[in-house]
Structure formats: structure tokens, C-alpha cells
Amino acid sequence: MFKKVLIANRGEIAMRVHRACRELGIQTVAVHSTADSKAMHVRLADESVCIGPAQAKDSYLNIAAIVSAAEITGADAIHPGYGFLSENARFADIVKAHGITFIGPSAEHIRTMGDKIAAKKAVGDLGIPLVPGSPGALADFEEAKAAASQIGYPALIKAASGGGGRGMKLVEEESQLEEQLQAAQQEALAAFGDGSVYIERYLKQPRHIEIQIAADSHGNVVHLGERDCSLQRRNQKVLEEAPSPVLTAEERAKIGETTRKAIQGLGYLGVGTVEYLYENGEFFFIEMNTRLQVEHPVTEQVTGIDLVREQISIAAGNPLSFTQEDVTFTGHAIECRINAEDPRTFVPSPGRIQEFHAPGGLGVRFDSAVYDGYDIPPFYDSMIGKLIVFGDNRELVIARLRRALEETVLAGINTTIPLFEDLLDDEDFKTGDYHIHWLGEWLAKQEEAGEG
Ligand code: ADP
Numbered sequence: 001m002f003k004k005v006l007i008a009n010r011g012e013i014a015m016r017v018h019r020a021c022r023e024l025g026i027q028t029v030a031v032h033s034t035a036d037s038k039a040m041h042v043r044l045a046d047e048s049v050c051i052g053p054a055q056a057k058d059s060y061l062n063i064a065a066i067v068s069a070a071e072i073t074g075a076d077a078i079h080p081g082y083g084f085l086s087e088n089a090r091f092a093d094i095v096k097a098h099g100i101t102f103i104g105p106s107a108e109h110i111r112t113m114g115d116k117i118a119a120k121k122a123v124g125d126l127g128i129p130l131v132p133g134s135p136g137a138l139a140d141f142e143e144a145k146a147a148a149s150q151i152g153y154p155a156l157i158k159a160a161s162g163g164g165g166r167g168m169k170l171v172e173e174e175s176q177l178e179e180q181l182q183a184a185q186q187e188a189l190a191a192f193g194d195g196s197v198y199i200e201r202y203l204k205q206p207r208h209i210e211i212q213i214a215a216d217s218h219g220n221v222v223h224l225g226e227r228d229c230s231l232q233r234r235n236q237k238v239l240e241e242a243p244s245p246v247l248t249a250e251e252r253a254k255i256g257e258t259t260r261k262a263i264q265g266l267g268y269l270g271v272g273t274v275e276y277l278y279e280n281g282e283f284f285f286i287e288m289n290t291r292l293q294v295e296h297p298v299t300e301q302v303t304g305i306d307l308v309r310e311q312i313s314i315a316a317g318n319p320l321s322f323t324q325e326d327v328t329f330t331g332h333a334i335e336c337r338i339n340a341e342d343p344r345t346f347v348p349s350p351g352r353i354q355e356f357h358a359p360g361g362l363g364v365r366f367d368s369a370v371y372d373g374y375d376i377p378p379f380y381d382s383m384i385g386k387l388i389v390f391g392d393n394r395e396l397v398i399a400r401l402r403r404a405l406e407e408t409v410l411a412g413i414n415t416t417i418p419l420f421e422d423l424l425d426d427e428d429f430k431t432g433d434y435h436i437h438w439l440g441e442w443l444a445k446q447e448e449a450g451e452g
Helices: 011-023 040-044 063-073 089-097 107-114 116-124 141-151 174-192 249-266 296-303 307-315 394-407 417-423 427-431 438-451
Strands: 004-007 027-033 047-052 077-079 155-159 169-171 197-201 207-215 221-233 236-242 270-279 282-289 332-339 355-357 364-368 383-391 409-411
Touching: 004 011, 004 063, 011 027, 011 040, 011 307, 011 364, 011 383, 027 040, 027 063, 047 063, 063 089, 077 307, 089 107, 107 116, 107 282, 116 249, 116 282, 141 155, 141 174, 141 197, 155 174, 169 174, 174 197, 207 249, 207 307, 221 249, 221 296, 221 438, 236 296, 236 417, 249 270, 270 307, 296 307, 296 332, 296 364, 296 383, 332 394, 383 394, 394 417
Parallel strands: 004 027, 004 077, 027 047
Antiparallel strands: 155 169, 155 197, 207 221, 207 270, 221 236, 236 332, 270 282, 332 383, 355 409, 364 383
């Protein structure tokens, strides 16, 4: 096992990794920007190193500074968390070249899955069902037109290097195609430095259902069931749950096994998530994330498996501590992403937390890095905590979630808590009858009602 792990991240995920390391008896090194010198992860870690100014590109994305920090402190592994450098193949290569273990898959797998066209081809060849679409990058308008007429309208243009829901353009009919193609290519080039785009069928009312995978270096691969992440705003997840309110045990076992086999065929190492859209009983692959995900706790709560502990252990060369047969699913879990944002306009709300009280009690987990008097810096993502609630069944979990939201005190800033309180009263939410476009439509209705 490792002796010392450097955590190349901040916020709640840095805390999450620190906690797993502590329980494994591993020393931790925190890295931080000048804006984060008072952050909780810095206070808790055994050692800390300032790696640069506030802007992420100068600190949390500064590969040279992070690798130097690992060398100076003698860390034998680096955990990248999610976001920042977690899916940067070059970073994984450089870490390895310095004789340090990157807690994640090989650079080659990160590279393949980071290019969505290459990813579709790789997993499609291994039996994973794909969204019908163009087989490669679109060379020009003529090629786009031919592909779109084959898959039909509406269609979605997506960036090969896309991420975070950016670089997507909806094309409702052929007359919009040329303009949207150009717009997508330009946007992709500006955002990702790569203008290649492809086109897929646009699914009208799918759910987002993803399968959690864990693979060790001894050839063992297991799936840990699904998470339903259909509640999204602008293609970004807002609330996640496990199990999905609509999947049967047979469907879970089937897609789980298809995914497990494909990942085994890839020779993948570490934890990862295969994301699908699910419509009318059919699954369609959209992408694979080669890292730990924000919403991993809902899987932990229904399986009782510590994913971060397992991830670190796998990276150290140990076999998985359980087999597929050992994985069982108990009860229900829901996670709400609590953002420091106006709950109506979603404008970020950084600043001082004047009073803080975390929710607690049976079946409540609050993963966060905030404390009384903490100043939320304006430079980073606005997610400041994740409220994860679990219990025997979905109905109980919704009631528990309501009371946990009520208990939470985060004074001095705006948060998205009121949004969740309203959502819990909605009939469609209560019955689990929603899809990926549902929340956008619901928010538009709320807006109208508010103005009227
Ligand atoms: P990113 O890497 O930018 O997050 P994804 O491919 O994971 O991109 O897609 C993000 C979200 O966009 C999905 O969860 C879904 O809501 C929506 N989306 C992606 N592909 C399609 C599609 N073919 N039809 C409808 N919605 C889609």
C-alpha cells in the first residue's frame, strides 16, 4: 500500500480522498492555491504545499507545480479527484514518468475515452449499444447532411473533445444544419482546442443512467449497478439517485453485465463510469468517465462499498476486495448537489458562510469542506457540498431528504437548497416520472408562475 498520497484537488473531493487515506493509514499531502490557504483539506492533511495563484490554470491545473510538490514531499501516488487534471492523459503520463503512481487508469484509456468518437468506436466494438450517429468526425456540411438524413431529425451535434455538457448543438431540421455545424465547430475549437464534431440522434425523453465499474490489475472487473442522473440543468447533473426508479432487476443485471464484459475487454484499470441514455427500455452509450464521479456516494450507500478506498487499493496493485457475487443492493439513496448559487437565477454566490450547521441523523451524509466563517472563493466551481440521504425505500428517503434540507444552515450566501425543497413537492419527482429535459421544463414553468 502507498505511504503518502498527494491529493491534486480541492473542496469536498479533497476531503473525501483524505478520509479514505486516513482509514487506510496513508499520509496525505494537500496542494492549494493562494485563495485556498485556509481550506479544510489543507488544515486536515498531514502536509500542504501552495502550488500557485488563485486561477485554476496557475494552480490546480499546473502540472509542473503539482509534480514538484509530490517530489518534494515524497508522495508515492497522486489522486486527481474529479475535474481539474483527472482526465488529462498528459498529466497521467508525466506522473508515471516521475515514478509516481497515478490513481486512475492508464493514460491510453484516458486518451481514448476523452475523444468521444474514439470512445464510441472502442466500446461499440465490445458490444456496448451506441446512440445511432456518424461513425467519425464530420469533414464538411455534405457529410453532416448525409449522416443526419440517415439518423433523422432532431439530431445533436457534439464535440469529440466535449465535456461538462458544453459544445452541443441541437438541429431540429435540415435548414438549421449548416449554421449549427459551423457554430458547434467554432465553439468546440474555442473551448477544447479541437474543432472536431460528430452527430447523433437526439433522444427526446431519455433518462441518464450510468453504470459504475471497478477493475483491478488481476483481471477482475465488477459492476456496482446504476445511478439515475436524469435531473439535469443545461446538461449538468443536479440530483442523482440509486437505484433508478424505473429499472427492473433484470434490466440492471443485463446492462451491468454487458458493461462489465466490455470494460474487461478493454483491459481497463481502476474505477470508471459508463454513461447511457435510456429510452423505451433501450440503452444507448454516450460516454465513459475514467475517474471517480461526483455522485459516487449514492452507489456507496446502496452497496456498502467504499469506492475511494477500493480505488486507492487497486492502484496499489491489490485485487478487488469483493467479487461480482458479493455485490448486493440495499435500499435507496439520493444525492443533492448544494451549490453556492441563487436558487432561481443560478448566479454564483461566493462569500462568507456566517453560520453553518450540517444536517445529520439516521441515513444522512453530508460531504463538504465548508465550516463556520469559511470564505467561498469566487474562482472555482460553485458546488460546496453534497447531501446524500439513504434508507429502506425511495418514499422514506424523500421524507428524510426534506427534513435534512430543513436542518441545513448555510447563512450569508445563497444556495440551491430552496430549489430542492420545491422539487420534492412535485408529483412527477415523487413518482420518479422524469427524464433529462424534465428539470429544464419544470424550471421554465416555475419562472412563469413566479412572474405571473
Ligand atoms: P459531456 O461530456 O459534455 O457531459 P455527454 O455526452 O455526457 O457530454 O452528455 C451530457 C448530457 O447531454 C447527457 O447527460 C444528456 O442530458 C445530454 N445528451 C447527450 N447526448 C444526447 C443525445 N444524443 N440526445 C439527447 N440528449 C443528449
